Amino acid sequence: MTSAVYTTQLQAGLGLVTETKALLDLWVPDMSTGQLQDVARGAGSFPMITARRLRNIVTECFAPRYLVSGASPAAHLKMLMASVPLADLMQLMLLFTSRANPILGDFVREIYWARYAGGYQQISNEDARAFVERAIDDGRTSKRWSETTVRRVAAYLTGCCADYGLLEKGLKSNRRILPYRATPTASAYLAYDLHFKGLGDNAILTHQDWQLFGMGREDVINEFKRLSLKGHVIVQAAGDVVRIGWKHQSMEALCDVISKG
DNA sequence: AGGTAGCAATGTGGATAACT
DNA sequence: AGTTATCCACATTGCTACCT
Secondary structure, three states: OOOOOEOOHHHHOOOOHHHHHHHHHHOOOOOOHHHHHHHHHHHOOOOOOOHHHHHHHHHHHHHHHHOOHHHHHHHHHHHHHOOOOHHHHHHHHHHHHHHHOHHHHHHHHHHHHHHHHOOOOEEEHHHHHHHHHHHHHOOOEOOOOOHHHHHHHHHHHHHHHHHOOOEOOOOOOEEEEOOOOOOHHHHHHHHHHHHHOOOOHHHHHOOHHHHHHOOOHHHHHHHHHHHHHOOOEEEEEEOOEEEEEEOOOOHHHHHHHHHHO
């Protein structure tokens, strides 16, 4: 799906939902990863973990996910955090984590939603392992991973899905598929995010990020209609041609409206 | 030389199986 | 039932090739 190389970076941390919230509380714009680590250690937000582990979390998880694109993900999540339900934030975390770790995004798109659509009740680590091994065969990694790395990364894929609410939580190697649907906040965010990235309306409708939520072009159009009811956009659909009227002038404006809604 | 990315190895604790 | 062995998931630390 994507062409990026798969890495083992998920090894450094899975969903990290509470850790991410804690770091967002401490983070301010223009803060370096080193500064963030220092602040986090000083604030005692992570009393149970070592400095080395904190480094892992900040530089290998938090930064690649939320400090990219001028740290806009972090800035936006921080804006939304106070008023938006955790489930919505977790969907955005899935988006950012999948962008940082293409192997997760592809797993969700190709395996999770295929199983979901196929009426399966669960996804096992063995399913994930098969996905990883096929990816290696297809040359998606820089080199062939060892057996243990394959097994672990496979487990991290399902574990991360569990952290973000797509699969059942707990220490299981076979997890139940949970009902999962993009929330209005997440879909509004993604819509505007793609828009301000400069994508045209038609390209937005078919963007692969929607597939993280199991949405194809028709689903996206229907979602836009829902967003129009909330006043976020205006949708004009005539046959195959869809035109979007964008009501907010910036991501900050959107986040402001969402957090006050 | 020092830093970093990518991968591997180790530590820990819980869950389950196997045994007595 | 209670104890021990084994497995598994996850956190943490270590290693190394590569780049600057």
